[in-house]
Amino acid sequence: MSIRLDSEIDFENLKELCSKKNIRKFNDMKDSYKNPEKIKTNPLIYTVYRKDFGDFETGLNVMEPGTINKEFFMTKGHNHEKAKDEIYILISGKGKLLIQEKKTKIFNLKKNKVYVIPGKSGHRLINTGNKKLVVLTIYNKDAGRSYSLRFKKRFFKE
Numbered sequence: 001m002s003i004r005l006d007s008e009i010d011f012e013n014l015k016e017l018c019s020k021k022n023i024r025k026f027n028d029m030k031d032s033y034k035n036p037e038k039i040k041t042n043p044l045i046y047t048v049y050r051k052d053f054g055d056f057e058t059g060l061n062v063m064e065p066g067t068i069n070k071e072f073f074m075t076k077g078h079n080h081e082k083a084k085d086e087i088y089i090l091i092s093g094k095g096k097l098l099i100q101e102k103k104t105k106i107f108n109l110k111k112n113k114v115y116v117i118p119g120k121s122g123h124r125l126i127n128t129g130n131k132k133l134v135v136l137t138i139y140n141k142d143a144g145r146s147y148s149l150r151f152k153k154r155f156f157k158e
């Protein structure tokens, strides 16, 4: 798709127009949780609606609220294979963005802010609210994703 200066797409259409949809359930990311044992159910954790925009792609993340043994639902988390920056924008809900480099940075997501994830740093979203967390992500289509990183910081419901 070529990008036109007069293009205007609203978020609801972004979902309908998406070219790919990724669904992650608990069983797809068991190892991400501290205590995955004894969980017999397989809840939906999040859905990503991806849309191609030429050089870049958008991923509209819709994360369910919930916990696994008190640990909040989160994305699997990754870093990019190529050092390409990414942008995250909160649409609705309450959550955190974890950015892991040598040091870990934690952002409580706020509306009207743009969060820039630098180069190859690890990144993960955590839904700490009791509603869906919706976040728009914008990244270079060629960035690639690597899932071998271990995240050091965890978030539990008190």
Ligand code: S6P
Pocket: 024, 048, 058, 059, 060, 061, 075, 076, 077, 078, 086, 123, 125, 137, 139, 143, 145
């Ligand atoms: C892609 C971007 C997001 C994630 C999405 C799901 O670079 O960071 O669209 O893919 O949040 O997370 P994950 O860790 O399962 O890819």
Ligand code: ZN
Pocket: 078, 079, 080, 086, 123, 139
């Ligand atoms: Zn990414």
